[in-house]
Amino acid sequence: MANVNIDARKAATYDAIVIGSGISGGWAAKELCEKGLKTLVLERGRDVQHVTDYPTAMKNPWEFPHRGTVPLATREQYGNIRSFMREETVHWAIKPDEQPFVEEKPFTWTRGYHVGGKSLLWARQTQRLSDFDFEGPARDGFAVDWPVRYADLAPWYSHVERFAGISGNRDGLPHLPDGEFLPPIELNCVENHLKNTLAKHYKDRQLIQGRCAHITKPTETHMMQGRGQCMHRSLCNRGCPLGGYFSSNASTLPWAAKTGNLTLRPHSVVHSIIYDDKLGKASGVRVVDANTLQMTEFYARIIFVNGSALNSNLILLNSVSDRFPNGLGNDSGLLGKYIAWHNYRGKISAQYDGFQDKRADGKNPSNGYIPRFRNVLKQETSGPASRFQRGYAVGIGGGRGSNANREGLGAELKENLLHPALGPWHVSGWMMGETVPTEQNHVRLDPSQKDKYGIPLLVTSAGWTDNDDKMTEDFITQLTEMFTLAGFTNIQAVDTHSNPGSDIHEMGGVRMGKDPKTSILNKWNQVHGCKNVFVTDGACMTSTATQNPSLTYMAFTARAADFAVRELKKKNL
Structure with a gap:
């Protein structure tokens, strides 16, 4: 019987375990498998195979029986969940009983529980952070000092950009570093008009083409991944069968699988990380099978936590032991605290009566971007x-x-549809504000309520601050001024008062830092008190900056994986 137990444990043992298959989890899998580690990737949701599991990707509008609207009976199954409630994307939505949580304050938590996670659902915007961001907390007196600077991350930004495929211009802005870019997607005439207006009236404001994870000119590396050029279909949230934009499904996971070192296990809900008091490190993870509800344990020498920010907090908080009675690595008592996100409350729209002789040529899967211009230096x-x-x-x-004009029959109707009357040009803007992390904004475990997997419910306690209100007011004032100078009309600027989390950029709770007394992770994304556990998703962020954060998660992950393998070879883990 003892031999049976030994054999069972051996069969469940890997060199590395990665929790989550999204943007950062996919990168962890790629890097670890490439470096020769037998790697188990655990995904709590269902499997999604690239191309074959994008059921609506190639459908035309008339092929949806409800013209895109989700039938009432289906919507009722999702309660008050509004994310992806369109006929073409409802297959990505999760039902309330999958993971209920307690909103102590209103909070919008969008999750991607399937292989690939939110890498199939993201906006694909990819800007690097600069030293103005990494030095911000120490300079401005909030949060704690980042343990890294731009020079530490720059080569890893380049590493992931070349593989993922990022289009953009080299704009030469010190507060928004240039990267390894494919040819940019062009701005249209009304966007260029606003760009020229800003250049004429301001010294500190630039409108650039957004850097985005779309292949505009495939390289050999992209072709080796089996990915093709973005065709500007702008149907990205359905899943791209061309692999034109970066996702774990199209890129990192297949690449990891080619090594023969990857084991991908969907329907695997991670309950907690196992800490071995005798060894003084983590030995594996406990997993609840989503279909059978049976608990299984898997073992590894290193563990990467990439469950998405709030879920990674939940897993660590639920990983209790004699050494860590309040959650794995929680010696500082700060696990789950200093949660932050981006402020998308400000919105503006207008129209422009010029350029009546022009129209856009095709669709744009990206957008223009005005980098931060307030309190930069x-x-x-x-x-x-x-x-x-x-x-x-x-x-x-x-x-x-x-x-x-849908009037007429035959040739007349065809002509009306092919050559419709054009309306005026419209333009819109949306705010991406940095929220300042505060200890009061936190997540914790409910002491009594559990979900169907036996895991404590997550309590979200996060709200807007006076700083967020004033920043939103400034956005409305400044964008109204800019749009007015550009000659736009019918300008409508609003504060939507959307819930925290509506941006889908949750960050923090397991922040990096120099001092174990004020942080959970060191400069290598390594848990201070448990050296073989790494957290490289949004939970690791010390502050949010204003840039879309996914590129930074990828760079941190590749860097941490490289360090972890080197430490394994030195037998330091």
């Missing part, structure tokens, strides 16, 4: 920006709609 001491800390970036999109 230092905290301003006078003027409107002195009223709040940090700042915001702005997404910009313009286009021209049509008013199709």
Whole structure:
């Protein structure tokens, strides 16, 4: 009988375990498998195979029986969940009983529980952080100092950009470093008009084409991945059968599988990480099978936690032992605290009566981007920006709609549909503000309520601050001014008062830092008190900056995986 137990444990033992298969989990799998480690990737949701499991990717509008609307009976199954409630994307939504949570304050938590996670659902915007961001907390007196600087991450940004495929311009902006870019997607005429207006009236504001994870000119590396050029279909949330945008499913997971070192296990809900008090390190993870509800244990020498920010917090908080009675690595008592996100409350729209002889040529899967211009070099001491800390970036999109005439029959109807009357140009902008992490904004485990897997419910306690309110007011004022200078009309700027988390950029709770007394992770994304556990998703972020964060997660993950393998070879783990 003893031999049976030994054999069973051996069969469940790997060199590395990765929790989560999304953007950062996929990168962990790729890097670890490439370096020769037998790697188990655990995904709590169902399997999604690239190309074959995108059921609506190639459908035309008339092929949806409800014209895109989700039938009432189906919507009722999802309760008050609104994410992906369209006929073409409802297959990505999760039902309330999958993972209920306690909103102590209103919070929007969007999850991607399937292989590939939110890498199939993201907005694909990829900007590097700069030293203005990494030095921000120490300079401005909030949070704690980052344990890294731009020079530490720059080569890893380049590493992931070349593999993922990032299009963009080399804009030469010190607060938004350039990267390894494929040819950019062009701005249209109304966006260029706003760009020229800003250049004429401001020294500190630039409108650039957003850097985005779309292949505009495939390299040999992309062709080796089996990926093709983005065709500007702008149907990205359905899943891209061309692999035109970066996702774990199209890129990192297949690459990892080619090594022969990958084991991918869907329907695997991670309950907790096992800490071995005798060894003084983590030995594996406990997993609940989503179909049978049976508990299984898997073992490994190193563990990467990439469950997405809030779920990674939940897993660590639920990983209790004699050594860590309050959660794995929680010697500082800060696990789950200093949760932050991005402020997308500010929105603006307008129209432009010029360029009546022009229309956009095709669709744009990306958008324009105004990098942060408030409190960049230092905290301003006078003027409107002195009223709040940090700042915001702005997404910009313009286009021209049509008013199709559906009258007539035969050739007349065909002509009306093919050559519709065009409306005026429209332009919109949206705010991407940095929220300042505070200890009060946190997540914790409910002491009594558990989900169907026997895992404590996560309590979210996160709200807006006065700083967020003032920043939103400034966005409305400044964007209204910019749009007015550009000659736009019918300008409508609003504070949507959307819930925290609506941006889908949750960060923090397992933050990096130099001092174990004020952080959970060191500069290698390694848990201070448990050296063979690494956290490289959004949970690791010390502060949020204003850039879309996914590229930074990828770079941190590749860097940490490289370090972990080197430490394994030195027998330090």
